[in-house]
Amino acid sequence: MPKPPLLGLTLSQLTDLVLVEGLPKFTAKQIAHWLYKKDIESIDQMTNLSLDARRKLSEKYRIGLVKPKKVAASVDGTKKYLFTTESLKFVEAAYIPDADRATLCVSSQVGCKMGCLFCMTGKQGFQGNLSAGEIVNQLRSIPEWQGITNIVYMGMGEPFDNLDNVLASLEILTSDWGMAMSPRRITVSTIGVKPAMITFLEHSQCHLAVSLHTPFDDERRALMPIQNVYPIQEVVDEIRNYDFSGQRRVSFEYIMFDGVNDTPRHVKELTRLLSNLNCRVNLIRFHPIPDSPLRGSSDEKILAFRDALTAKGLFTTIRASRGEDIQAACGLLSTKELLNQKK
Template sequence: MNKQPLLGMTLSELQDITRNLGMPKFTAKQIATWIYDKRIDSINEMTNLSLKQREKLNEEYEIGASAPIEAMRSADGTIKYLFRTPDNNFIESVYIPDDDRATLCVSSQVGCKMNCKFCMTGKQGFTANLNANQIINQIYSIPEREKLTNIVLMGMGEPLDNLDEVLKALEVLTSDYGYKWSSKRITVSTVGLRKGLRHFLEKSNCHLAISIHSPLPAQRSDLMPAEKAFSITEMVDLLRNYDFSKQRRLSFEYIVFKGVNDSLIYAKELVKLLRGLDCRINLIRFHAIPNVDLNGADMDTMIKFRDYLTAHELFTTIRASRGEDIFAACGMLSTAKEQEKNS
C-alpha cells in the first residue's frame, strides 16, 4: 500500500488524521513541529508520541521527503537540482546564493500549459500539477535548506494554474505551525490568469511578480499566448485595485530580447502602461534555448532601457545572470532527462 506523505499537509489536515486515528487534537501540532521545525526523516523520530501512536501513523503515512536525484553546480555557486516525482516525471529547483541572501527557485508543475515562446518548460507541454508535498519537498530536501532566506515560485509551471496546491504550500511556509516565514520572503511569479490572480491577491500576502515582456498586447500575445485570454492592460487595471505599498511588493519581469522589445519605444510604452502603479521592473537577459529564434540584448542596451525607466519614476533593476555554465534556462535539465528516459 502506498503511504500518504505528511510533508506538505496543513495543520487542519493533520488534525483530521489524528482525529481519525483516535489521537488527541494536540498531537497534530506535535507532528507539525517534528516535520516543519525539526525536519525529521521518519515517523519513528517523533519521540513525544507514544509507540502505539507512531505505529498507527506508520501504517498509512510517511514523512514523504525525497532527495534530488541530480545536482548541477555552477562556478558562481548556483546549483540546479533535479527531482523525480512518484510518477517518474522530472522537475527542477535552483539554489542561488548571493552574499547574505540565498534564494530557492521552486517549481509548481511538471511542464506548463502557457507555451511562452521563450520558455523551455513550455516546450514540454503540460504533464501534471505538483501537490503541496512535491512543492515543499523541493525546500525540505536540499542540503542548503537552513541557509535559505527567500523562496520564488518562478520554476517550472504556472503557479496560478495550480493555485489550490500553491496556496496550501504557502500556508505551510508562512504559518506558525509551519516554517514561520514572513510572506515578504516569498514571491509568486505568473503570466497572469484572470481568476487565479484575483484569488491569489485575496488569499495571500506574498510578493507578486508579473511576467510582462512587452507592453504591447499584440506583441505580448506572440511571445505569451496567455495574453489572448487576459490582456496585460486588463491585468494592470485589476492590479490598481490593490495596495502594494505595505503588505506585498509588485514587480514586472521583462526579458529583453535583441531587436524585439529592447528599444526605447517599448520603454516609453511601459511608462505609459504602468504610470501611477506602485511597482518595480526587473530586466532579465535572455538565456538562449534550442530551436527558438530569440537572442538576448547586450548590456549597453539594457542599461539605457533601465535608465530611461528609472528617469520616468519606474524603479528598475537588471537581474544578474546566474548559472550560465550549467543548464541555466528553466526546463532545460528536466527536458534533457525526459529525452534520456524516452530514448
C-alpha cells in the same frame, strides 16, 4: 500503492488525520513541528509522540521526503536540483546564494500548458500539477533548507494554474505551526491568470511578480498566448485595486529580446502602462534555448533600457544572471533528463 505522505499537509488536514486515527488533537501540531521545523526522515524520529501514535502513523503513512535525483553545481555557487515526482516525471529547483541571502526557486507544475515562445518548460507541454507536498519537498529535502531566506515560485509551470496546491504550500511556509517564513520573503510569479491572481492577492500576503515582457498587445500575443485570454492591460488594471504602498511588493518581469522589446517605443509604452503604480521592473537577460528564434539583448541595450525607464520614474533593476554553466534556466535540465530517459 505507496503509503500517502504527511509532507504537504496543512495543520487542519493533520488535525483531521489524527482524529480519524483516534489520536489526541494536539498530536497534529506535534507532527507539523517535526515535518516543517526539524530535520527528520522517519515517523519514528518524532520522539515526543507516544510509541502507539508512531506505530499507528507508520502503518499507514510516510514522511514523503524525496531527495534530489541529481544536483549540478555552478562556479558561482548556484545549484540546480532535479527531482522525480510521484508520477515519475522531473522538476527542477534552483538554489541561489548571494551574500546574506539564499534564495530557492521552486517549480509548481511538471511542464506547462501556457506555451510561451521563450520558455523551455512550455516546450515540454503540460504533464501535471505538483502537490503541495511536492512543492514543499523542493525546499525541505535539500541540505541547505534551514538556511534559505527567500523563496520564489519562478521555476517550472504557472503557479496560478495550480492555485490550490500553491496556496496550501504557502500556508505551510508562512504559518507559525509550519516553517514560519515571512510572506515578505516569498514571491509568486504569474504570466497573468487573472481570476487566480485575484484569489492569491486576497488570500496571501506574499509578493506578486507578473511576467510582462512587452507592453504591446500584438507582440505579447506572439510571445505569450495568455494575452488572448487575459490582456496585460486588464491584469495591470486589476493590480491597481490592491495596496502595494507598504512592504508588500508587485514587480514586473521583463526578459530582454534583441530587436523585439528593447526599443524607445517600448520604454514609452511601459511608462504609460505602469504609470502611478508602486512597482518595480526587473530586466532579465535571456538564456538561449534550443530552436528558438529569439536572441538576448546586448548588455549595452539592457543598461540603456534600464536608464531610460529610471529616467521616466520607473524603479528598474537588472537581474544578475546565475548558473549559466549548469543550464539554470527553467526547463533545460529536466528536458535533458526526459530526453535521456527516452533513449
